Amino acid sequence: MPRGYIIILLCSLQAGAWGQQIPRPEGSFNRDTARLGELLQYTLVHHHPATQEVVLPPESYNFAPFELVRKDFFPTATKAGISTDSAIYTLRSFEIEPVQQLALPVYILSNQDTTEVFATADAVVLHQLVKEVQEPLQVKADTELATVEERFNWPELVLWLVASATFLSLVWLIFGQAIQRKYKLYRLRKDHVYFASRYNSHEERFKKTGAMQSLEKAVSLWKNYLTKLERSAINSFTTKEIVEYYENDEEVNTALRICDKAIYGNVQTETEGETNLALGMLRRFAKSRHKTQRELIKNAKSK
Template identity: 40%
Template sequence: MWGVLAAALLLPVGAQAQAEAEVPQGRFRQPATRIGEIIEYELSYRHEPGLNVIFPDSTASYAPFEYVGKTYQPTRTRQGRSLDQTTYRLRTFSLDSVQRLQLPVTILRGRDTLTLPSTSAAIRLRRLVAPAAAGAAPTLRQNTALLPVAPAFNYPYWLAGAGLVLLVLGGVALTFGRRWRQRYQLYKVRKNHVYFLAQYARHVERFTLSRSLTNMERAITLWKNYLTTLENNTISSLTTREIVAHYHNDADVRLALRLADRVIYGNVFSEDETETDLAFDLLRSFAERRYELVRTQLET
């Protein structure tokens, strides 16, 4: 009975002794370093597979070194023993000739923790300048050679320049925008009018040569479409009576469309071409008057 109780009491002590049997190993991968140079420090620990082991992170103290980063390897278990290994990237700005580092490894056991310090690792500081004698000023080495500097894109100035350009363009648009739009509208109206006159004359000429109702219908349709585009109305879809009413019973429009309807729908040709010529002339004259009216409105 007493033997079993003693064995039970000795089990935690034996487990702790076994955990402490392996000391975490810390070492620098290079014997010497210089001020500010990145060095690698390797921390490894062999233990039982069931232990929960925690290595130091970026919040730990690495004095006299500064923490830069770390890489770790997954736990490897062979022949009943596990190995955890982490490589830390450090640098130092201390001037001590020999600098040492000893990092702890933490073992979790429920609510309790056990901290095991690693073996002490030392690294030698490689000096580039020999230490000056007591009271003597250090000897300075002159180096006036220019080093190449990569050109950098000056974002603030470019953004300020772009903003200034946009501001100027906005001011120009506000000042001259209406005039430019007016000139562009005048250009389009003038171009469309010249095109209408040329096409209208071609249809009239074809009708005169062929006396074909198709050419006369095309001339009337071209006239309606041109006035629809010029004045932004819908007379191209209106009847003759509606067109005459739209233009307030204009005498030239009323007479020209009445003569054209008598020829197209009544198939009534006069002995001479006086009536058809009159109808074509009246429609062209009315279109020119409406063009002059629109052009005058755009220029004011």
């Protein structure tokens, strides 16, 4: 065979071999040094024929000695029959080796076979903050306490307020009427004790001195007490209106007319002590009305 044909054949075989060779991907870090736990980016780029199906490492890939934080991939770009796949892996490392390397592969899919092609390994140098460690370690025994700002627990306060309001609402719903009734009876008893004390004082003073001023104060106090007790403007009524209000009660009619005669006519009546008896009748009537109101309040529950 002529020598020229041999040379042409060898060149053809060499060109075919180059055509079948799979190009390696390109992988590199964005910087040469990194600190422990610091984020750094590794860029992986692969150029291949457009007819070739290529897969880049997924997030489940073992990136040791690094840990994957995030993966950002880009759509395949094709130009003049050449496709480009690329991705950026955000990594970090907690290993303490001074030099740490990484070479990521790409996976070429063809028929029923998968070919793994690695990029050239790229390395980063760990920037060590602690150059030397003294053994044994020196422990700092005396430390200053940091002042922590006291914060009011608003959620707990709101929770207590809601719980308290709910509890009080239930108590009022169950025992509200009883509480109101007890309070009214308490106020009724207190008002009567106060009236009886002052009325008896004016009555005794009138019996001893016969002063018209004491009699006027006793009658006025009696009218004011019944005004509050009956919730009616009895202190503004005339004697006739008061008698009519109490349905012509004999004791009220007699007592008020005797007192009016003594106050406005300056006469204590012909019979001695009649005015004193009139004051006694007014006191008994006030006590009777107090008992009536007390029974009405007690019986309000059944109504």
